[in-house]
Amino acid sequence: MIAPACEHAPLAGMRILVVEDNYLVALSLQQHLEDLGCTVVGPVPSLAEGMASVDAGDLDGAILDINIIGGTSAPIAHKLRDRQCPFFFITGYTSPRLLPDELTDCRRLMKPIDEDLLERTIRQELTVVDE
Amino acid sequence: MLIACPAVALARPADDAEHTHIHTITAITLLAVAQSITILVLGWNIVRRRRSERARLASEATIGSLFRAAPAGLGMTVDRKLKRVNQHMCDMLEYHRDHLVGENARMLYPTQEDYDYVGTEKYRQIEAHGVGTVETRWLKRDGQVIDVLLSSCPVDSDDLSKGVTFAALDITLRKQAEHALKESEQRFRELVDHLEEVFWIADAETGKTLYASPSLERKWGIPLEKVKSGCMWHQVVHPDDVQHVREARKRLRQGEQMDIEFRIMQPDDTVRWVQDRGFPIVEDGKVTRTAGLVSDITDRKESEAAIGSLARFPAEDPNPVLRLEPTGEVLYTNDAARRLLAEHAVTENIVPKNWLKALREALATQKNQHMDVNSGAHTFTLVFAPIADAAHVNVYGMDVTERRQAEVRQRLIMRELDHRVKNNLAAVQSLAERSIRRADSLADFRESFMGRLQAMARTHEALAQTRWDGVDLHDAVHLVLGPYIQAGSKRLELQGDRLRLPARAALPIGLALHELATNAVKYGSLSCADGRVCLSWETMDDCNIELTWREVGGPPITHPTHSGTGTALIEGLIGYELQGAVELAYPTSGVTCKMTIPLSRFAERGSVSDTVTNQDSCNKDVTS
Structure with missing residues (x-):
């Protein structure tokens, strides 16, 4: 079972893949993740x-951008x-179409x-606790 | 001779013939002795006289007989007084002879004027020709006036006082007939003169026109002389109708009725439509003549054509048009509607079940109802229009395929723009973060951030001009480098064919050029007055381009001048985002930067509308 992790779960050392075709956005994500102590793959x-x-x-x-080079990240x-x-x-599209x-x-x-939202989302979505 | 003379003279006064005879004999007896030669001569004379007397008597008898037998009123007047009248004359006027003989002829005339006219005219003719004939009027005893043809001749043309004989014919009936005929002709003329139609009569054998009423010329300007020579329509019928008319007229001459419509050409070449209704005139079982009535039906034909054309209006509509019973039964369909029904309906006569709701709603509310149906690649909006005072509903289809597609496209475009705006904001955000992190001062931040933001804005400006349908590399270069090199300045040398950058590739290239330019301004060829920049590009195979930045005429380069943010940015934008390759070199003569960019990978995602319409090709990439 996957359950939401607590707010203060340590993120340091987490290996997180970033797929983002916009260089500047990718760079920014990388920076944020590294600031949180994560190891960025990509x-x-x-x-x-x-x-x-x-x-x-x-x-x-x-963390996946939806529209990337070669199609979508589905x-x-x-x-x-x-x-x-x-x-x-992560996406610029409002609709999930x-x-x-x-x-x-x-x-x-x-x-x-x-x-802040990024950090919260990482904590909620990416940190797992085995029950 | 001398003796005989008194006898003769004696005999002369006697009127009576017998007495004359006796006196003559007496005279002969008395004078016989005296002169034998005289007797002989006298005897001869007597014989001759007796002969002529007998002839005269015979002639009198003949004339008297004629006088009695002639079927005309005969008589004699002296000084215009009736001396003798025959019985027919009496019968004609219903008078007894006694009432007439001895009376002035004035009694026969209804007016003095009539009487005077006859007196003047008849005697004028008599004087001129010996005989006078006039038509006049007589009064019968009962006051009835009859028409009379009166001929007179004097007994002695040298002496009118000896009397005038006359013959009178009652021509009342003939006059009446003449009058009736005249009236009938008058009526006919009045009729045909005012007739809108043309009445005609033709000889059945030759086909020649015997009569055509004046409206022929009045209405169509066809001179009557033109039709007299042969068939009325000769040279007048429209060439396309000649055969048709000829055959109908042939059947008419054979005894059939005719009712045909055809075109004629007026002398001014105007075409008119006419209807010719003909009938045969049969005499003794044989068609001797044909007759007919021609009407101008041009107006009718034109309105028929107009109505016909109007009636085809719904049939010609490329959109479905139907008329429905309240039950959904089909009363009318045009071709487009039949195709639609063939796709959707079970039978041709009843509309599909899912149409019934709109149909009922239209009838119940008496308001138009709409529904969309698809037919092949088309989408139709059906408008169910209830017809007031009629228990049916008209259905008008409108092809809304393009509108619906446009709506979809519009939605996708809006979404895509929304996406791009957000991506750009994210990029700006990233730039700001980087600039903040690396700036030593606020002024430093301002310089690096604002310059990049300007470069982004200018590239967007170029894209907006083409509605995001790519951007011309020339234009992009001029816009991005504008703040550093004036347009048209010799400091910038561009070499390369016209090239359209996909929208997706425009922004990274614009930003990369900006980074190179700011570096050149700070340390490179644009930092001194004589330096230049050569920007050249070449399209390689597979539509990839090779874009080369070469600085010339600047201060000698001794070491890499921008290993920092700028270099990383260029390499990231070209290498990472555009999947290309960057070769930066720092020869003493000036910086060179060769960027190889696989443009073809971004071509399909070049514009907003491309992004939408090429959704399929994007998906193909997903699977590859």
């Missing part, structure tokens, strides 16, 4: 690199879900990203 801008990073394994979580999300690796989306139905209930963070 960031990578494309579907192909994103898939490869998941395959490479050893991820504690992932296949990456599916792969992460198969591996029970937590993730959430670009995502397949089974992914529409996933958490989406709107750009531009608020630092």
Whole structure:
């Protein structure tokens, strides 16, 4: 079972994959995550690199931009879900239409990203506690 | 001779013939002795006289017989007084002879004027020709006036006082007939003169027009002479109708009725439509003549054509048009509606079940109801329009395919713009964060952040000009480098064909060029008056481009001048975001930067509308 983690769960050392095709946004995410003590895997801008990073394994979580080079990040999300690796989306789209139905209930963070909200979302979505 | 003379003279006064005879014999007896030669001569004379007397008597008898037998009123006047009248004359006027003989002829005339006219005219003719004939009027005994043809001739043309014989014919009936005929002709003329139609009569054998009423010329300007020579329509019928008219007229001559419509050409080449209704005139079982009535039906034809054209109006409508019973039964469909029903309805006669709601609603509310239906690749909005005072509903389809597609496209565009705005804000946010982190002072932050923000804004400006449908590299370069190099300045040399950058690639390239330019202004060729920048590009295979920044004429370069933020930014924007490659070099002569960019990867995502319409091709990439 996956349950929401407490607010003060340590994030340091978490390996988080960042898939974001906009260089500046990716850089910003990386900076924020590193400020939180996380280890950023990537960031990578494309579907192909994103898939490869998941395959490479050893991820504690992932932050996925929906629209990336090569398509949408849905296949990456599916792969992460198969591996029970937590993730959430960041997007400029208000509507979830670009995502397949089974992914529409996933958490989406709107750009531009608020630092505090990012941290909260990471804590809620990416930290897992085995009950 | 001398003796005989008194005898003769004696005999002369006697009127009676017998007495004359006796006196003559007496005279002969008395004078016989005296002169035998005289006797002989006298005897001869007597024989001759007796002969002529007998002839005269025979002639008198003949004339008297004629006088009695002639079927005309005969008589004689002397000094215009009736001396003799025959029985027919009496019968004609219903008078007894006694009432007439001895009376002045004035009694026969209804007016003095008539009497005077006859006196003047008849005697004028007699004087001129010996005989006078006039038509006049006589009064019968009962006061009835009859028409009379009166001919007179004097007994002695040298002496009118000897009397005038006359013959009178009662021509009342003939006059009446003439009058009736005249009236009938008058009526006919009045009729045909005012007839809108043209009445015609033709010879059945030759087909020649015997008569055509004046309206032919009045109405169509066709001179009567033109039709007299042959068939009325000769040279007048429209060439396309000639055969049709010829056949109908042939059947008419064979005894059939005719009712045809055809076109004629007026002398001014105006085309008129006419209707010609003809009938055969049969005499002794043979068609001798044909007759007919021609009407101008141009107006009718034109309105028929107009009505016909109007009637085709719904049929020609590319959109579905139907008329429905309240039950959903189909009363009328045009072609488009039939196609629609063929796709949706079970039968052609009843509309699909899901239409019934709108139909009932329209009838119940008496207001138009709308519903969308798809037909093939098309979407139609059906308007169910109830017809007041009629128990049916008209359905008008409107092809809204493009409108619906536009609506979808509009929604996608709005969403995409929303997305881009947010992505850009995120990028700005990132730039701000970076600038804040690395700035030594607020002025430092301001310089680095505002310059980059300006570069972004200018690239957006170029994109907005094309509605995000890519941007011309020339324009983008001029806009981005505008703050550093004046347009048209020799300090900037551009080499390369016209090239359209996909919108997705424009922003990173714009920002990268900005970074190179600010560096050149600070340390490179743009930091001195003579330095220049050469920007060249080349399209490689697969639509990738090679964009080369080369600084010339600047101060000698001794070491990499911007290993810091600028270099990282260029490498990130080109290498990371555009999946390209960056080669920065620092030869003494000036900085060079070669950027290889796989533009083709971003082409499909170039514009907002492309993003929408190329959704499929994006999805293909997902699976690859």
